[in-house]
Amino acid sequence: MYWTTTTTTMTMTVMMVRMMMMMIVTNRMKQILSKNSTKRYFAIIADEEEE
Secondary structure (H helix, E strand, C coil), rough: HHHHHHHHHHHHHHHHHHHHHHHCCCCCCCEEHHHHHHHHHHHHHHHHHCC
């Protein structure tokens, strides 16, 4: 019983940590993507206006 409980808690903690890491990574990616996308968007608009 002791071993099963410890393994379950360990897996739960690992899952939680992974979830947190994924959340942080996704947030970072979103920030970077949003910054780059806005820059690209404005660049595209500028190119279209120039043409």
